[in-house]
Amino acid sequence: MHARTERRRFSLARMLQWILGLTAAALTLGCQEASESVPGLRPRLTVATDTTLIPMSYINDDGNIVGFEPDLLTEVSKRAGFDYDLVNVEWPGLFGGLITKKFDLVISSVTILEERKERMAFSRPYLKSGLALVVRKDFDGVESVDDLTEKKILTGAQVGTTAYFFLEERPHIPLKGYQVYGHAIADLINGEVDAVVGESTGTLYYKNQQKEYFQKIRMVGEILTEEFYGIVLRREDQELKNRIDRALAELLTDGTVARLHEKWELGRAAAVPAPPAR
Numbered sequence: 207m208h209a210r211t212e213r214r215r216f217s218l219a220r221m222l223q224w225i226l227g228l229t230a231a232a233l234t235l236g237c238q239e240a241s242e243s244v245p246g247l248r249p250r251l252t253v254a255t256d257t258t259l260i261p262m263s264y265i266n267d268d269g270n271i272v273g274f275e276p277d278l279l280t281e282v283s284k285r286a287g288f289d290y291d292l293v294n295v296e297w298p299g300l301f302g303g304l305i306t307k308k309f310d311l312v313i314s315s316v317t318i319l320e321e322r323k324e325r326m327a328f329s330r331p332y333l334k335s336g337l338a339l340v341v342r343k344d345f346d347g348v349e350s351v352d353d354l355t356e357k358k359i360l361t362g363a364q365v366g367t368t369a370y371f372f373l374e375e376r377p378h379i380p381l382k383g384y385q386v387y388g389h390a391i392a393d394l395i396n397g398e399v400d401a402v403v404g405e406s407t408g409t410l411y412y413k414n415q416q417k418e419y420f421q422k423i424r425m426v427g428e429i430l431t432e433e434f435y436g437i438v439l440r441r442e443d444q445e446l447k448n449r450i451d452r453a454l455a456e457l458l459t460d461g462t463v464a465r466l467h468e469k470w471e472l473g474r475a476a477a478v479p480a481p482p483a484r
Contacts, residue, residue, distance in 0.1 A: 249288050252309035253279060254295040258386045259408050261470045262315045265294065274407075274470040275313045278332060281462055282437070285453035286446075296385065297366055301326065304438060310446075312438035315405055317368045327443065328436035329450045332463060335476040336429035337369050338406040340391070343424045345400055350427055354379045354401055362390035362399040368433060369403040395422050403430070406475040434479065455482045 255263045255275060263273040271292050283290055290311075295303060300312050305325065315335070318328045341348050347357060354361055355378045363369040365383040373381045382399055384390040390402045406429050437454075439447050457463050458481040467478050 247287075251288050251290045251311055253290045253292050253311040253313060254300055254303060254309040255292060255312070255314045256297045256300060257294045258297070258388060259315055259405060261472070262405075262407050263313070274333075274466055274472065275315065277466050277469070278457070278463065279313050281457055281466075282450060282453045285456055286449040288446075288449075297364065298385070301438070304440060307440070310439075310443070311450075315407065315435050316438050317433040318436045319368070322438075325441070327439045327441045327447050329439070329447060330454050330482070331434035331436050331479050332454055332458070333435045333467075333472075333476050334479055335433050335435060336406050336431045337372055337403055337433070338408075338429055338475070339401060339403050339426040340394065340423045341401045341426055342394060342397075343422055348401060348426060351376070351430065359400045361401040361403060362393060363403045364390065367405070368431070369405065372431065373403055391423070401426075407472060429475070458482065 255271065257264045257271055257273075261273050263271065263275045266272045271294060276292060279290065279292065293309065295309070297314070300314060300316075301322075303309055304312050315333075316322075316328075317335075318331060322328070339348075339351060339354075347353060348359060353359065355376055358378065358380055360380040360382060361373055362382045362384055363373050364387045365385060367387075370381075370383060373379055382390075382393075384393075387402075387404045387408050390399065390404065393399050394402050437450055439450070454463075458479060464478050467476065
């Protein structure tokens with residue numbers, strides 16, 4: 207009786223080990239397949255954008271992030287081989303969040319600047335733009351940036367942008383900072399400031415989409431600066447940068463960027479860079 211009991215216990219123990227072994231093998235195989243099929247072939251990245259600059263990137267009436275840059279990102283991801291989640295992040299948090307790995311890319315009309323390159327990497331340029339000066343239509347005496355200096359005109363700009371840096375370099379111009387470009391335009395119309403400097407693409411939105419606003423403001427002169435926008439990455443992500451650069455080169459060459467420029471009616475406010483030489 208004792209011998210049969212021991213044999214039965216031994217048999218049950220062997221069966222349990224066999225079952226556990228099969229389960230472990232199945233779990234291991236499943237994990238290997240998941241890691242190989244998802245991260246290896248199509249990594250999923252988190253991409254940040256500031257949705258306050260229409261028509262570049264904004265939230266539509268259905269609550270979706272749309273615009274020139276979301277459309278461009280879709281095309282880049284197809285060719286560069288990644289999936290993504292696009293998240294709305296206010297401008298002041300974009301670069302810090304990228305560096306601390308809260309997200310992997312930034313596409314938000316970010317001008318390629320040498321001082322920014324000290325902390326981050328940029329893709330090849332996908333758009334050429336610049337800064338525009340606007341005033342109220344009934345506000346006389348401002349026909350150039352020099353007038354802002356000579357007459358000490360209170361001027362608004364979005365904090366942390368090249369427009370803000372542009373005005374900071376001219377300390378004789380009284381400056382008021384805003385977190386959102388649209389808030390500066392609202393204050394301009396209401397008489398809280400007398401001029402606003404901002405991205406020319408943002409000014410274009412009011413001309414094309416908010417005609418009742420644009421009837422109250424006017425653009426002064428030509429575009430003030432020449433700037434190039436790029437997708438922003440961490441400096442160590444060189445392989446990802448190479449893939450994105452190749453994708454953008456294809457999109458510039460095959461006319462995709464030009465078609466998106468036309469779709470979003472960017473007009474003279476922004477230009478498509480020349481495709482890379484073959």
